[in-house]
Amino acid sequence: MEIYLIIMLVLMILGSIYSLHAKDLLSAVISYGIVGFGLVISFLLLQAPDLAIVQVVVEIVTLVIMIAVIKNTTHEENEKSFSFSTIFYLAVVLVFAATFFIIFDKMTGTLSSFGQHFTRMSTAYIEGAHETGSANLVTGIVFDFRAYDTLGEATVLFTAVIGVLTILRLKGKKKDYK
Amino acid sequence: MILFILCFILFMVGLYGVMTRKNLIKIIIGVAVMEYSVNLFFILVGYVDGATVPILTKGFEKGPFVDPLPQAMILTAIVIGLATTALLLSIAIRLYRKYGTFDIRKINSLKG
Known part of the structure; x- marks a missing residue:
């Protein structure tokens, strides 16, 4: 597995x-x-x-x-053109990688190893699953216990659609203000 | 642990793409790869050995489930990721129509 x-x-x-x-x-x-x-x-x-x-x-x-x-x-x-900024960016990536790896190592040290996870937070969700009436625990959590998350998701999606429509609009408003 | 580290390497590949590529489409691909690696990491953390899908079926009402909470969170995050990628791509189309190239070294004029 x-x-x-x-x-x-x-x-x-x-x-x-x-x-x-x-x-x-x-x-x-x-x-x-x-x-x-x-x-x-x-x-x-x-x-x-x-x-x-x-x-x-x-x-x-x-x-x-x-x-x-x-x-x-x-x-x-x-077209490819070699420049020194490429080396600079690679160095930046390496610095980022080293920093992130230190943080990652510290963070995963507190986690239990793969497959040994202890469901501490979601015990209440699993035990209260029959209250939602949903057989699927994931949809039970998304639409019942944490319905506000779905509201936020809908807001983000709406904003993104408005943004795409605004950016891709072919003609801007006519500038006839005098 | 090796799975967590591979996930980290995938994140770093995405960061490398964002930092060093000069093509807008490849930068967008790098952003999307970073996002996917974070999603996968959450699900990896929530996995329990020998556990079943968190769906209540006959005979598995109590049985050990994988953690449903990260799955619910990531379900939201995946859809938001699609929205951000679509927004980035529409900005890329707009820039291409103005400048005729995806090369970010040539997209450098701030004049409107």
């Missing part, structure tokens, strides 16, 4: 590295799909079928939007 997850994660890492270095933007987007669908299989292995279903839909929609963007613009990667 754990070995399958390791294989999926290594595949996802390789796919994302190839995607960032691909010569053509279309192949970059398609190999980015490896990451998303690898995530779907990982969710299934980790006993999270709700997330797997949502992730499949989200990944397909993301890929369709990205391919539509590339088809309407260009799929040429811009």
Whole structure:
């Protein structure tokens, strides 16, 4: 079980590295799909079928939007030109990686190791599941115990849709103020 | 532990893409990869060995479940991630229509 997850994660890492270095933007987007669908299989292995279903839909929609963007613009990667700023940015990435790894190491030290998780917070949710009337605990939590989260999600989605419509509007308002 | 570290490496690949790539689409891909790795990390933390899907079925009413709370949180986060990616891509289209390129070194004029 754990070995399958390791294989999926290594595949996802390789796919994302190839995607960032691909010569053509279309192949970059398609190999980015490896990451998303690898995530779907990982969710299934980790006993999270709700997330797997949502992730499949989200990944397909993301890929369709990205391919539509590339088809309407260009799929040429811009020409390479070596500059010293690349080395500077690589150094910044290394500094970030070192800092994050120290924090990550401290943080995961307090977590229990993989598979030994103790459901401390959600015991009340699991025991009170019959009050919600939902057989699925995840939807029970999302729509009953934590319904305000869904309200916030709807707000964010609404804002994003308004933003996309505003940005992609073809004509601006006529400037006839005098 | 090796799974957590692989997840961390995936996050770092995304950060590397955001910092060093010069193409807007690849920067957006880097952001999305970072987001996916964080989602996966939460679910990895909530996994319990030998536990079942958190769905109440006959014979599994009490049985050990994987933690449903991170799953509920990440369900929200995935959809929000789609919204942010769509917003970033629409900004990229707008920039392409103005400048004719995705190269961020050429998108450098602040004039309206």
